[in-house]
Amino acid sequence: MSKAQVFYEAHQGTLEQAVAANRSREFWSPYPEAASGRIYGETANVDGRACFDGYLGTHFELAVPAVAQQVGEEESPYGLALDIRYDRPDTEALIARMQAAMPAWRDAGPEARAGVCLEILDRLNKRSFEMAYAVMHTTGQGFMMAFQAGGPHAQDRGLEAVARAFSEMQQVPHRASWVKPQGKHPALAMEKTFRVVPKGISLVVACATFPTWNTYPGLFASLVTGNPVIVKPHPGAMLPVAISVQIAQQVLTEAGYDPCLVSMVPDSKAQPITKELAQHSAVRLIDFTGSSAFGNWLEQNCPQAEVFTEKSGVNTIIIDSVQSMKAVARNLTFTLSLYSGQMCTTPQAIYIPRDGIETADGRLSFDEVAEALAGGIAKFTDNTEVAVNVLGAIQSTDTQARIDDCANLGEVALASRALEHPEFPHARIRTPMLLKVDASDIDTYGEERFGPITFLIATDSTAHSLELARKVISEKGAITLGVYSTSEAVLDQVDALALDVKVALSCNLTGGVFVNQSAAFSDFHATGGNPAANASLTDGAFVSRRFVVVQSRRDVPPPAEA
Known part of the structure; x- marks a missing residue:
């Protein structure tokens, strides 16, 4: 049994519950939102802070095929010096590496890919305190919000996308025996196979304020459907993305796949790279959260890609x-x-x-x-x-x-x-x-x-x-x-x-629910039906547009006459 299949069997129950929750829209979450030592371990908070502190003033290690330059200009809104450096991969080298790795990831099949994604999410959950400090000191969120929105709630959204995509892929049978009666003549018979085939390289453009919550849906929807993923973080909030990518790369490596199937391409405000990436002919999927001006530009200038945007609006x-x-x-x-x-x-x-x-x-x-x-x-x-x-x-x-x-x-x-x-x-x-x-x-x-x-x-x-x-x-x-x-x-x-x-x-909200909160597995975040967003987290259209179905037909000749 492959390691990816081991992951799948370990988390199959969680996936089945997520699929059911997506249908019922009732409350459900496998990831506790309470920042509790009883739940996450008595030393989880201290250990998470120590991990965060260990990143400060260092070079963050990720699998990179070829380094073009180092970047890093994050400044904590709380006044804490970060001084973390990240490798920016050479674009062409990275894309070539991803294209070479894509067939094996495609051929792994939905269960193996889901198993890898579920294991990534499980490990992210175990490091929620570490992520909380990273989110807090890049976005400015208060600690409890950074823990919840940057950790369990973001993980919920990632799992929601995996479950929705898995359900869509399960609608496609792998084989079918097709027999069409022809009256007095021999029936027409064919054996057909159907394959879920990914669109191509996915670019997820992360925002500065919610670098995990707004990123995980596109990342996991693309990855589970077979697409390699480039995450382009905002220059002001790279660490939460880097931690996420590092965990994804570790799980991919353990499962026997190229770690660069999930990669981070950081940039700087002075030398932005998003447009170059977005218009690359190999990039076939783009997820973006941010301003209407840039979201509209992506929609209008990247015809080679499916573009999913969440932009500004007047709530x-x-x-x-x-x-x-x-x-x-x-x-x-x-x-x-x-x-x-x-x-x-x-x-x-x-x-x-x-x-x-x-x-x-x-x-x-x-x-x-x-x-x-x-x-x-x-x-x-x-x-x-x-x-x-x-x-x-x-x-x-x-x-x-x-x-x-x-x-x-x-x-x-x-x-x-x-x-x-x-x-x-x-x-x-x-x-x-x-x-x-x-x-x-x-x-x-x-x-x-x-x-x-x-x-x-x-x-x-x-x-x-x-x-x-x-x-x-x-x-x-x-x-x-x-x-x-x-x-x-x-x-x-x-x-x-x-x-x-x-x-x-x-x-008439007057209690403990607030208009600006959105719950995974129940609330559809944005509708895709007005200028604030052209997509919804997470409906069928958000995931099904990330793959196509390729069929193969073989003629079955009629039995030979005696």
């Missing part, structure tokens, strides 16, 4: 009426504070009728709603020791500058403040900013302003809010839409809007 909340404004403000406080709004799902536009809303305690004016939201955030962020762990740090200095630049775009309902982290005095910590604007200022709130920047938009009515939301989402896209209303008629109208503009909808 939206519509407030019509509420039972408890206090409960709504509490939920939105956490929503807008989590990772300082540096999530592709964080609301930016909140539409509120200018003459106010109804609550169980009476009518509130537009300004009173704004005050409730601002007060909730201010109270939460006044507790610095708690707030910094939720806010995290600002990943990019460009985002930090954007906060200040946007302060004059409306009436400031809540100013953004710099907070000092008790452990990292040089960390870039900023609190959310709320700006009051009029519905007529659509050029202001109708563009994505990435970061902790939210517009409170005064509209003529809820109907007007719906009209504006329809226009902005149709033109600019959105991944999330939320609504607060005590009216079933309004909820029905927003539901119809969500179907029309093809965006995920959340209604």
Whole structure:
């Protein structure tokens, strides 16, 4: 039995449960999200931190066919010096190596490939604390979020893609005996074989804010369907990708395959390489998370490849009426504070009728709603020791500058403040900013302003809010839409809007679920139906476009007459 088959049998139960969860869409996860020593081992946290510290100031070792140069310019948003160097492979040498390794990986078959992918995910899970520190100090996420989103939740998304792709491949039978009756004449008979054949080399372009969560779906969907994978990390967040690739290479080697089937090609801001890679004739699959400008460029300029993009959008909340404004403000406080709004799902536009809303305690004016939201955030962020762990740090200095630049775009309902982290005095910590604007200022709130920047938009009515939301989402896209209303008629109208503009909808969230959270095996992340994304994590189209089916037919001659 091959090592890959051993891996498959070891993890087959997990795969079967993942396939079932993808169908039922009920809660399930094999990877515990609690950063608990009881679950991961009493020394897991200390060991993970030691591994992270061991990378600092060193050269990171990966299998590379030929080195073109060394790069490394990561800076921790918390002010910690990283100074890690990475090899950038020679592009042509790497592609030639991958093409040579591809037939063996293709011929391994779905079970062997799934076994390798499942073993990679299992080893990633065991190193979740190490990954948490790597994610924290490259993205700026708070430690608990870095552990969950960078570790178990990202692993969930990778497993979800493996399970979905495995199911799609299982729909293709390996053999069929085809017999067509011909009446009085001998039947026509053929033996047919069907092979799942990968498209070619896959390029996964990782983002700076979620280098594992947004990367694993494309990486594992391509790998399990037989495609070699190049991961191109953001120059500011390379370490989490490097650790992931290193683990993948170790498992591939143990299974008897070329480790370079999964490779990292880092670059620098001064010498970017993504366009060169994306337009290479051997690259047939591209996964991208990032700005609309570059996502649109990829879609328009890489005709040789299937391109899957998640881009920017204007995520939206519509407030019509509420039972408890206090409960709504509490939920939105956490929503807008989590990772300082540096999530592709964080609301930016909140539409509120200018003459106010109804609550169980009476009518509130537009300004009173704004005050409730601002007060909730201010109270939460006044507790610095708690707030910094939720806010995290600002990943990019460009985002930090954007906060200040946007302060004059409306009436400031809540100013953004710099907070000092008790452990990292040089960390870039900023609190959310709320700006009051009029519905007529659509050029202001109708563009994505990435970061902790939210517009409170005064509209003529809820109907007007719906009209504006329809226009902005149709033109600019959105991944999330939320609504607060005590009216079933309004909820029905927003539901119809969500179907029309093809965006995920959340209604009346006041508890421990937040509009910017997305659960693997249940939530389809993005729809692929509006300008914010042309693909969804993880539906059938996301995986089935990564392979083709090649058939072979052999004639079976009729039996010889006696």
